[in-house]
Amino acid sequence: MAGKEVAAVEIVDLVKEYPSSFRRKMYRAVDEVSLRIEQGEVYGLIGPNGSGKSTTMKALLGLVAPTSGLCKVFGCDSMKVDARQHVGFLPENPYFYKHQTAEETLKFYGRLCGMRGKQLAMRIDALIELVSLQDARKRRLGGYSKGMLQRVGLAQAMIQEPQLLVLDEPTAGVDPVGSRQIRNLIFQLKEQGVTVFLCSHLLEQVQEVCDTVGIIFNGKMVQQGSLSELTSVDSHTEILVEDMDEATLAKVREVIEQGGGELLASGAPRRSLENLFIEIANQCGEEAR
């Protein structure tokens, strides 16, 4: 594989147009998008429905040909088969044969990647454990829930130990507990040095897991940067205090005002709804599903 200095993903001025039925005009789904993902980085692409996230990913994977621009994976042009050698992909709506079990499905994909015998069997065991499907490994996928299918999709994407994982809505249809498991899995992969390129509508999750975020609207990249750059409000300072009484708070307000500032908010910090749900689910033993 390429040296560390080569970007895992490099997209330069990508344009993708689809034919539109309206006056035979072309519809521009991706409009001069550029992005770079360093090796080992977790990059989140966010944007509303139809903004061009999936199309960008498909162009990177060589599944659609760019109208213009360039996509490279570890320095190799995406349109070349070699570019896909170290890449795993979870599509937005993964399709699996319903009559196959999780084990059989992973065997099928492993074989497609040229894996065989003991090496493949051991990889399947490890992945099934990683995505917590031990109890369901011999059940047909036709009886799986959406969240379970998504986990099979993730395991499929990781079968040949890819160095780049492209995840299109990895938590679509997955409940908060399952989402958290997927989030933990991404952290684990990051620790192993795997590069992750994901898109999601769950902004809180993107915020938790991504180093860098790109925001795409109508096919155009409107903002891009490290998470701390994007989320910090430069004109505000946050102070977190435990056990502060009213009198002390009044003094703090006075000091702030003397310094020319203004205390904008005070009170107990809120936890997110997702955290509350997870806590309750844990209390009820939901994780032992």
Ligand SMILES: Nc1ncnc2c1ncn2[C@@H]1O[C@H](COP(=O)(O)OP(=O)(O)OP(=O)(O)O)[C@@H](O)[C@H]1O
């Ligand atoms: N094969 C295609 N032919 C014609 N138009 C397409 C095709 N694929 C996507 N589009 C259009 O391109 C635009 C971008 O689609 P894309 O699937 O990339 O968006 P997205 O950001 O992934 O959306 P979502 O969040 O809903 O998955 C949409 O307007 C879509 O209708």
